[in-house]
Amino acid sequence: MMEDEEDNELDLNIPVKTLLEDITCPICLNFIEECSTLSCGHNFCHKCVSECINRNHKCPLCNKPALKENIYRNHQFEKIIKIIRSEKEKSKTIYYDSLISGASNGKITTTTTTTNNNSLNDKLLNIGSEDPKTSSPIEQLFKKYLKSSLISFESHYQDLSKPYNENVKKINSQMQENIDRVSGVGSMSEILIDQIRREYQIKQDKLKADFKISTDYLLSSLEDYLKKAAVPPSFINIYTSIMIPERDIIFDHCSFKPTSCLSDIRATLVEKLNSRGEKFQFISFNDDSHFVALKPASMLIDGSDSNEIKLIDELKPLYFYQIPQGSKIQLRGGIQLKGDIPKECFKKLFIPNQDMTMDYYRCEDCKVNWICKNCSEFCHKGHKIVSYILNHKPTYGCCYDEKYKCCKLIK
Known part of the structure; x- marks a missing residue:
């Protein structure tokens, strides 16, 4: 019991990122506000989950049926979130x-x-x-630009404040001169001095108000810019590569938003494949195809940490996978491209009176001549092929593969 009491006095140093997924609302992606729990155990902002339940009547995460009556306030978890946010x-x-x-x-x-x-x-x-x-390099980079920004904006602020301060001094000097001029002028001097001070106070207040407006505009403009520029890491794009190892294909410098999902990865891969030409035109993903993110080798510690992050949830934003910058996204399970579909034998492609040409080859393994180019590449793949007649203009659909029962393109 004494040990337990002593343990209660210990400090916990826990990185926020280890708790982030649990204290972030899956709907709005911000810290959970007014924590509410469904009967399935998932937590959301009260406002977010109420709107979802009213529309779809199911949990936004697991799709388990839920009604408004199934929403319960989780005060204990909400208190923990507030403590974490405060610290x-x-x-x-x-x-x-x-x-x-x-x-x-x-x-x-x-x-x-x-x-x-x-x-x-x-x-x-x-x-x-x-x-x-x-x-760290991040600190050095921030300090580099913070230093120049601080100096620049402080200099700009001093340029604004310098004439203001000079005008304040000028007003005070004029006020004092007028006070000195009326001092000792009989019984009216106190009344005149008080009147002078009120007049110059009005001038000072107006000057101060004008300066405050200028300063407020400067701060508002700067703050608006910093809100857009100084974003947290979770708001910056993830730069990665997409690989198809079995085809020795890699697309570098692929950028994804933190809110991107698996569908965005697929769409990017398809777009880049199609841009490579007809041979790489996308047909379909294989039934067992899936994506994994491979962390940079520098992030592995004695091989104890897994190198792979499995991307399996279709609707889960990439931000929640915590994919490090420089990771590589790998497609496993295969993909079908247009180049995989065999071309037809020239016997079927031939059109009379079209002045068509064809390259013919000989297969040394099968001892067959007059093999059209398409059959030489598909039907005799792996065989010893030599040129027979190139750029020939046949008068009919000539290919001896069918004659010698070697053709796999004609069924």
């Missing part, structure tokens, strides 16, 4: 403060965080360091 925001604030501090002054910063149990977390040490050995 995440605290860590993020400390991290970004350290990163920006390092970007602005170029010095090594030492930042520690204190958990609820007042234990030090040294994970954020040296975040602001310019030493590549103590900061």
